[in-house]
Amino acid sequence: MALQMVRSRMLVLVMMCLVLNAFARASNVINSSCQEDCGNVSIPYPFGIGNGCYVADWFEIVCKNDSLRKPLLKRFNYLEVLEINVTKGTVRVSYPIFSSCTNVTNSTKNLELEKIPFGFSEFDNSFVAMGCNNSASMWSIFPDDSVSYGGCKSPCDRAPFTNGSHCNATNCCQATIPSDLQAFSTTLESKSSYNNGSRECKYAFLVDQNWFETSFTEPNPNMSVPVVLYWNFDNTTFYSLPTMKNMTAREYKKSSYSCQRWARKSRNFTSIFCQCRGGYGGNPYLLGGCVDTDECASAHLNQCTYEERCENTEGYYRCVPPNYKNKKPFIIIGVSTSLGVLFLIFGGWWSYKVIKKRMRIKRNEKFFKQRLLLQQQLFTNMNRVNVENTKLFKSKELEKATDHFRADRIIGRGGQGTVYKGMLANGRIVAIKRSNIVDEKKFQEFVNEVVILSQINHRNVVKLLGCCLETEVPLLVYEFIPNGTLAQYLNSQNEEFPPTWDMRLRIAIEVARALFYLHSAASSPIYHRDIKSTNILLDEKYRAKIADFGISRSVAIDQTHLSTLVHGTFGYVDPEYFQSSQFTNKSDVYSFGVVLAELLTGEKAISSSRTEDTGLAAFFVSSMERNNLFDILDNRVLKEAEKEKIIAVAKIAKRCLNLNGKERPSMREVAMELEANQMSPKVSNLQEKYGEIEDVRSEISKQYDVVYISTMSSMDSILATSSLDSQPLILSS
Known part of the structure; x- marks a missing residue:
C-alpha cells in the first residue's frame, strides 16, 4: 500500500515538472520580436x-x-x-500625491483616467489623509451626473484602529474609495482652531493599500506612491484580440479561457475582462496562452490523506477514498515484493561476509609467509649491526600516521612505489614508502632493502626505521629527509641556500664516504647499483644521504663481482656492466662519476639539448680531452672555485668515468682525494711539496690511513639524524 502511494506521489511530481516546463516555454508577448x-x-x-x-x-x-x-x-x-x-487584470503605477503646506484650503482635479479603459481599483486602493487636523475629501462625478463622496479627518494624535482603518501613525486617517472611480477631485481643508498657525504640510492621496501597510514611512510633497489600476476593453478592442478573431460560439465554449462583460457607472459602454478557465493558467489574451494545470499536483494534494487519491475532472479536484477490494491483489504483490527484496538484501549481506572472511584468511596466510620470509632473512643477519632495531609496524599505526594514505600526503613517486609523509603516535615525522605491486620479484626487492638497510648505520645513508607486512603491499618506514633530492637542488633556484662550490664539494665528499663505507667498512660489502642524483637526498643541513636500496646486493668479502640481469638508470649505468652483466664495486664508482659531473656542470645525466652526446658522461670526458672543460662548467663553479681545484675534481670525475673498470679508482681513493682537495688551500702546494700527482696520492693515502684506523672503528655507532621539517622526501627508483 505504502509502495503504491509512493509511486503515485512520484508520478504527481513528474506531472508538476511537465506543467512548470510548459509555463516556462509559454511566451507573454504576441510574437518573438516584441x-x-x-x-x-x-x-x-x-x-x-x-x-x-x-x-x-x-x-x-x-x-x-x-x-x-x-x-x-x-x-x-x-x-x-x-x-x-x-491574471487579475491590474497594473500598478507610480502616482503623485496631493499636498499643501499652507493654512489655506486647496483643491486639485485628477482627470487622467477619464474616457480611457483604465480605472482606480476600489479593492486594492485606499484614500489616505495625513497632517494635524487635516480634513481631506474626494468626490467623483459620473457621466449620469451622479456624485460619490468620500474622505476623512486626520487627528493630532495617534489614530486608533477603528472602522477597519489600517492607518496607525499620528496625524493620519484612511477611507475607502467609490467603485468605478476614474476621475476625482481632492480638497485639503485646514482647521485653524487646532493647528495654531502651524506650517506643517497636509497630504491626501490614493495608494496601494497593501504597500501602504507594509512599506510606507514618511510623506513629502514631491513623492509618488504605488496605485493599482484595472483595465477593460470595449467591443472593438475585444474582438481584435488574437484569441477572439474569427472564433465561433462553439469554439469559444470549448476554449481554455472565458471573458465577462459588465456595466460600470464610469462607462457609457459595456466593458469586457478575460481570464483562464478553471484548471488552466497563463495569459488569456494570447493564442495558446492558457496552459492546462493539474490541480492534484498543486497544494490541493496535501488536503487528501495517504489513503485517499486525488481525481482531477475539468479543472476541479476531489479526494476519493480507497477501494480495498480492488486493491487486494496489489497489496499481496507489494508484500511479496518487499519480502523478496529483504531476502535478496540479507542473502547478499551474508554472501559478502563469507567472501570477505575467506579473503581475510587468504591474506593472513600470505602475510604470514611474508613475515616468515623476512624474519628468516633478518635472523641470518642478527650478528650484524642494527638489525634488532628494525621495527615491525602495525598497519593501523601507519594508516593513522598518513590519514589513511590521503593524496595530499604524497611527497614523491618512483618506479618502486609512492612515498607519503606521516607522523607517528610519538610525534616523529617519517617517510613511508608504499610499493606499487606485490609480485614475488618486487617482494624480494622489498625484503632485500630491509635486510641491507638493517646492516647499515652511517650518517650519509638514509636510516630505515621499520616496515609493515600487514597490508596488500609492503610498507617501509624511513627517517624524514626534508630538502628533496640533489637533482632538485641543482636544478632549482634556491636563493637562501644556493649550490655553492663549497656545498657541491661537501656533498660529493659525503656521498663518496658513504659509498666507501658500503664497499669496505660495512660488515659485508654492499653494492648499491643505482647511484644517481635523484637517489641522493639532502637533510635539514643539506647533508647528503644515499637512499633507495631496492636493487642493492650484499656480497661476500672475497667476492669480486655480482652476475645478474642489468638493473639501474640509463645515463648512470656502467657500460662495462651493461655488456658483461657483471656488477663490481667499480660500477658504483662509474655512477658516482656521473653525479660528480652533474655537480661540476649543473647538467642532467641525459639531455636532448646536447648535439653530439646525449649522455653527460661521454660529453664530459670528450670536453676534457678537447680542453673545453671550462666551457661546460656551471657559472657558479667558475665564479667561486679556484681553477686548480676545479681541474683536480674534474680529473677525479674523468677517472671514475673510464670505460675500463680496472682503471677507475676505488671509492676509498676518491673520498681521500676529494677531502684533500677540500682541505688544501691549493693543489699546487701539495705538488710543490711532494712532486708529481702520484706522489700526492701516496702522501694523502698515508694520512688517510691514520684517520681511517682511528675513526672507522667508531663509524658504525654514528646514528643518522632525522628531521621534523616540512619539506618533502623523494625516494625514486
Missing part, C-alpha cells in the same frame, strides 16, 4: 513595447532608455509602470 520586459518589469500582452506588440494605443508602453530602464504608459502622461498582473 520586447518581453523593461528593466525589472515584465511586459505581457495586451501591453507591449513597439508597433504590433500591444492591442490598442492606450496599452502602449515606452521603455525609457537610461540606466534605470523604466516602463512608462505613453498615453497616460507617461506614468511609470511598476507591475502588470494579467
